[in-house]
Amino acid sequence: MRHVFAFLALALIASGSAEAKSRFQPYEGSDAIMEGKGGTRVTKNGIDYWNSGMPPRRFKVLGLIEDKRGLGRLAGDAIGSKSVAKAAKAAGGDAVVFLSSNARVTGAVSGGQASAYGNQAYGSGWSAAVGVQTAKLAVIKYLD
Template structure:
């Protein structure tokens, strides 16, 4: 029974922890936010492409940056493939995200211990769990239609034929 209460206490501590997922979106402003991607690897969740390496093999525009902060435990999930991230991308008019960076750092240690002594004997036990934060940065992108080649682009010399 003691183990059950201890397990429930750990679960409650980890789920109510201040490192629960926090997602912040900031618009991206640049002279040229249009890109032609080369390709890479992706996973799709809730209609949003999560590009984990490379970028989309098509024209796209960067419209913003998402910064996601969350814990690293099993109950916190991952930002890559997150329904919350996908929802935010849809809210701002995006089609996909490109992973820019992901880092983890230790923010503290949760620990518990006990000791007992009886006569000339002593015993003790303890538990320490690192509390980590994972910060993930994504570029939010809007897919653009392909540019149709002009007649001059289709000519081998680059010069349009004369009628």
């Protein structure tokens, strides 16, 4: 039974409980000031997360955040995450605009157990994907 818990702990670690990493890259360009037409947003951890569309006001693009985290239930999502908010605030941003995301599965962790008594057998098993998901978000500063 102890082995089952050890395998389960390994699967949780491999499937995304590792801390997310959000890396900021500054943007340079003459098109840094924009005005959006609206969309949907979530406000969390002190910033706005525009998950579709752009804010219906003037803003300046400060740069991009590349957020990498594991796959799985414990990994969470870039939208609403503390690591993205921390990186955006450190860059001077008020909000982020979701641009894209992708996931890459690199393997799987699985395990199980079985027991038999007489002519009856019982068993159970589990598996979890191992990989990384990457999201790109624009860090913006509201201008009005």
